[in-house]
Amino acid sequence: MGIDRKTIRLLVLEDSKNEAERIISLFRNSGYATRAHRITSLDNLNEALNSTWDLCIAAHHSDNIAPLTALQSIQRMARDISFIQLTEDNSSESLTESLALGAQDAVPHGEDERLILVAKRELASLEDRRARRAAEIALHETEKRCKLLLESSMDAIAYVHDGMHIYANGPYLQLFGYADADEMEGMPMIDLIDGPDQNHFKDFLKNYRSEEGNAELAFTGITAAAQRFQAKMFFSPAQYDGEPCVQVVIRITNGKAELEEKLREISSQDLVTGLYNRQHFLERLDTAAERAVNAGQPASVAYIKIDHYMALQADLGLAGIDILLADLANTLRQHLTSNSQIARFADNAFSVLRSDVTPEQFKPELLNLIKKVELQLFDINGRTAQTTLSIGVAGLSEKTSKAADVLKRAHHCADQLTQGNALKLHNPADDLAAAANRGDLVAMAQQALANNTFKLLFQPIISLRGDEDELYEVLLRLVNPQGEEVPPSDFLNAAVSAGLADKIDRWVLLNSIKLLTEHRSKGHQTRFFIHLSSASLQDQSLLPWLSTVLKASRLPADSIILQIRETDAVAYLKQAKQLSEGLHALHCQVALGQFGCTLNPYNTLKHMHIDFVKIDGSFIKELSTAEDQETLKQMLAALHAQAKHSIVPFVESASILSILWQAGVNYIQGHYLQGPSQAMNYNFTSGEDSL
Template sequence: MAIERKTIRLLILEDSQNEAERLVSLFRNAGHATRVHRLTSSDDLTLALQQTWDLLICAPSSECLDPAEAITAISRHAKDIPVIQLVEGNEPDAITEALLFGAQDALPQGEDERLVLIAKRELANLEERRARRAAEVALREAEKRCQLLLESSVDAITYVHDGMHIYANRAYLEMFHYEDVEELEGMPMIDLIASADQGAFKDFLKNYQSAEGHAELSCQGVRADGSTFAAQMSFSPATYDGEPCIQVVIRAETSNAELEEKLREISCQDLVTGLFNRTHFLELMDAAAERAVGSGQPSTLAYIRVDRYASLQGEVGLAGVDLLLTDLADMLREHFPAQTQLARFGDDVFTALLPGQTPEQSQAHLSALLKQVEGHLFDVSGRTAQTTLSIGVAGLSEKTAKAQEVIERAHRCADELGDGNALKLYDPAEELAAAASRGNLLAMVQQALENNSFRLLFQPIISLRGDAHEHYEVLLRLLNPQGEEVPPKEFLHAATEAGLGEKIDRWVILNSIKLLADHRAKGHNTRLFIHLSSASLQDQTLLPWLSVALKAARLPSDSLVFQFSEPDAVTYLKQARALTQGLAQLHCKVALCQFGCALNPFNTLKHLHVDFVKVDGSFSQDLGNPDSQEALKTLLSSLHAQAKLTIVPFVESASVLATLWQAGVNFIQGYYLQGPSQFMDYDFSAGDE
């Protein structure tokens, strides 16, 4: 499983250690995990630029390295690292100067909230640029494969720009009896059309220039030797070498061409209603999404569900429902404009794609459809039936690259119309507010606490050094009313903000203790790693409560390892120190996780009584990089020198195991070994020799 949070790799050019720590804490408090390096010299920057970084924040000035020099070095090394320059005061000239030097933005020092917002914007832009570069590489590979497919295709294919050939494949040359593609280069395609059909071809091509989508034309083709043949031409828009053009696929007409065309038509149709079927409609949606993104042409999707479908089946039977749906399909054809693309999308669902319209523009027309169907009496084999519709509406615009997202939005809108006979338009602002709202999440969390319905999962932590204990990390999961997992980051953040962090931690501890006691009673020498939130770090009643709970369960205290994160430890260092001392007196073990991302991680560690240290997951992600391997080995070596047991999480492949073994790691954890499970059933003896 991928790491849920994205670790920001941050460079800071700031002479003051305290100010650098403060800048890091800004990102931490904003919910961002960070890997930080403070630059100390020009050579240090050169060394740092051998790795990948996401952002550089420069103080107004630095004795060790001039900010302008740092920006120049980044440009010289051809690194895509956005730079935010802090300036003294609010001097427009200083801000302009920083932008001229190449900073992505500049702002007065001390405007913390604005700094975080600018950083968020620049990181989003960076991700877009990285995604674009990856897409360009993928596009080039796809174009290479397409070129190979064109060359090997049995279909005769040519690309035409302004009526001239710019490419023709081998099958096309053979069809027209030409030896080499150079003979066709610069030749108008109309020269390969019989003179009697040239006028019709010219008119067709002129009209097609402004048209979209697939079109066909039958005419007589002329071979190089002057002989003619009946050709069926299919035209579709394309690009070749980055230029817009027309792709023409030609096949010689044969006696079964009409049958082939009929079969192609049937494959696109729903057999009951005669409308397009789901498969073909999805292709139409993809084409509409491309038009929306490429040329800004909007479209609207109406997701039309028949209300009381199951009841109708019971009343009129399967054959009767088919008659009703056929009648309804005819109503849809008459109601919508001719260019509307209609489909039967599911048993009880029709879809309508309205090109050139926004959802708001289509609202009145769709509302009229609701009234028309509500008032219509369907004749089903001599008896009368009535129904209504629920219509969800969503638009395709230049921002909707994925047609499936639009279908899901319209589907959700239709689902929200509980009583039916209604219309709902997708509202981006409403959905955004719903996603940001903690209301529903909090209700789910409170219900889970009341009903004891959280789920605990266990992921093994496996020793590379022959430890006799069986170790598992306890992971908390919450299911929504539909039985789907809510991302832990979302519900835990909402719960913490609402002050429920302590309650959730205690629920996890109590239920983990119960399960562990049962498991150990079966002869297992098992330890559980239980995560504590920042709320529990500050909870002075936790230790006495925990002492009572352990005695009641008759569990050895060292069978529990309480872990908390480095960012929380840095923020609440005094409380974390007191808690680790108290846990040591109870003989419980302590683990510090997400380690290695603070500006000076070992400064935090020296204040805490910690047994295990789990390095941040970003170290595992970067192990393909030799510099990252070396950084991890150095970090682990320092931890082992302090007699800390080390854990590396997110081990997702066998290839990193040798590296981790050589680095002397004590424990590893990840999906390559075993993902989270509802049971503590990992065979720890499997790896023993």
């Protein structure tokens, strides 16, 4: 209900002013305070995107700007705006096409109640995303402050895991006579305790692990120089880098060895140029990132690299290069607006932070700076020097979670300008493409989702009992930028870890339903087995989404069979049960894959409504003995007694067909019959004769 009370900012792509006003009034009449803007051209949209918006509702057609162009412009500028496409009709082609192009949802024109419900859902999702980004910024800021507090504390503080040091602050190192934290990292804590107290310490640590809360221990410490001192340890539970550990605070008890507080006043200025130094700039950048997330205030970061710096340094000498840097700093001050925060970030580079502008808006000012420096003659102790600049620019927006990433993007853009004397704006698509080219499996999967470049293959599942069912299993394939196929287990496991599995599942479902609808329109009675990951088992929005897609496509629900792995079903049995019941309510069928690998596989069948059971491939590879064959036969008999249709995969030769026939298998699948193919061309009518 919190969303209803907030003012929503609405972009409307609609040629008719009256229709746009009707849509806006629809939201106001539904209880939303609304601030709206009607898009009239691409330039008008780009200008509007400099502000923060929540939703964009696009008509199915516009003479001013195509809906797809508007969507791509929003994506290119990395704005977090939910895009809802209005369609001309309720056909599956229109709805599926809109979703495949990247719209968050598609609603037939005129279905006002549905539009409001979809908008409410997208606003809730948007609120969650913004809250998460704000939480990430707050967590980063908190961690930074905690580390500063630890470093500036007069107390000797360390973090210990399993008796080993994983962090120690300055006073702790000083107390024990160590100059560098690396010397202590990984060192057993017991090495810092005098021999007679070590057994007592071991016993204490064992007991403490079974306790809750704080504890303390008096001990005799020993320094690196073998000097002894009396002190107390104070233990408390803690976390370091997300892992549980123990915080240890040590205080001297004899009162003679007082710890000196280390307070290092870090100047905010670079001594050579008088600009901000690196540390101060990073602090300002963190603050700007926080404002971008919490207040929607955009900002831009420029990384300004001096071209051919090493050659200049060799020619001018250290004193001469310092003069050149100081002159360049003055040029930056003179030609950049007064609200620019300029720093010397590295020996050969400056950095600039500008609030309230996007990289596109910052670009003309930086291009003028490049021209000015190119033409400028610098006087270095009577000699003339010239140089040029390479500038990379990246933006901070409400989607920015780490300010350091923005700086890294700007730096990378500058490094790409190998010829120098140029400017490059960061394009978010470049990061994804670069990561994919480096072999990053998650980036490849993200790129395939964004560019619609996954491949679907189809492998027939054939009846051993003479039925002419046209069954295919849908298999997903990913091709890397070098044109090579990535092993499915590799990229699917990476996708699950990265939280992309549910998105990939929906992509497969959408595209499979689209292809199946087209294939069945030619007179085929084909049905698909489509895999669902564990992420989809936990996705409560999957069923209503699937119901909408099936209705829009006018595809019979029983033409798709959703396949769930047995191990996933066991791990999420409650969710799997609810999903199987919901699927059967939609008249979809359910298959249990890789069956027989758990301790009690038949227990899963008691809780789920299962139509097909696919035996795990390990049982097929172990049919060389009569005992193995009998095991398979008993499993099949138990399944058939429960009216489950059995499928045996990995049939790679004709030699086991007679065994499978005698065992009573319903369906078989494998390369001996036909491998995965992009075409659905298996002749099911001759299936029994060909076997």
